[in-house]
Amino acid sequence: MVDDFGRLSDLEEDIETNADSLEPVNEKEDMITNLASEDAFGKPAMDSSTLDQRIRNWLYILSDFKNRAPADLNRSLCVRTLISDLCSRYSYNQFLMVKLLDLFPKEIVEVLEANEVDRPVTIRTNTLKTRRRELAQALINRGVNLDPLEPWSKVGLVVYSSQVPLGATPEYLAGHYILQGASSMLPIIALSPQLGERILDLCAAPGGKTTYIGKSKNNDLSNI
Structure with missing residues (x-):
């Protein structure tokens, strides 16, 4: 897949060797809110609604990165943070999430939500x-x-x-x-x-x- 998401497969090695960069970054206030509380490890403790909003924001930006991204936002970092948020929200590991996002870049949330529903x-x-x-x-x-x-x-x-x-x-x-x-x-x-x-x-x-x-x-x- 080649579009504003880039080639996600190229991020796999980077994800493995730079795991710390997958932690959520400090975004602008109009994008992310309610990050005041922290968990036992000192990381922001976000509920599902906060993660949902973050994910929507990242997907919105990545759908037209050139015109929607802040000037100081790196696309690769944006994708990695999206992957981190998706993993936190849906309890997937990073390897599998990269594969799914590469297959379903625009439908990723719909695919993950469908997996949450019990099959008949x-x-x-x-x-x-x-x-x-x-x-x-x-x-x-x-x-x-x-x-x-x-x-x-x-x-x-x-x-x-x-x-x-x-x-x-x-x-x-x-x-x-x-x-x-x-x-x-x-x-x-x-x-x-x-x-x-x-x-x-x-x-x-x-x-x-x-x-x-x-x-x-x-x-x-x-x-x-």
Whole structure:
């Protein structure tokens, strides 16, 4: 990525060798406020709202650094301080934050906020034993609030809430479904296993994709 953020990958070595420079700097009063209190280590103790404001300020400046940055503000220092604030706010290490910011420079806050939200629980129907519609009705009768996953999946169900443990229902114990993330189903759809193929599965644990491969052609596949 080359824009006002620069090449963040070039900062990685600098971050490792100059960790002290990642500590928040003294910005102008119109940018940063409420820094009076200190923690046990003598560093400014900032709450989440203060960090959020700082992050918004840094992103605003970096989006048009030439026209928005104060004359005495160094771009590299601005980026490093932004990384420090993001790490403090979202509890990421500096290495990972640099990678994420390099991938999503303008959407970084949205990406980090999305990671704070619990992902939905999804299950995959074993169509060798039942149909998705029949499974859904059986689980609804047990107090499970669910819907079909997405148009791209003919076997997935998304569960919003449940009055019973999903891993202990008679349907689960009978092998009518498996708990499996939606993203884990996509590789098998993309793979589109065909009859007679031999498939080498190098990531078989706990076996969600492996069993999905077998189910795809009524277990008439050689799965290694």
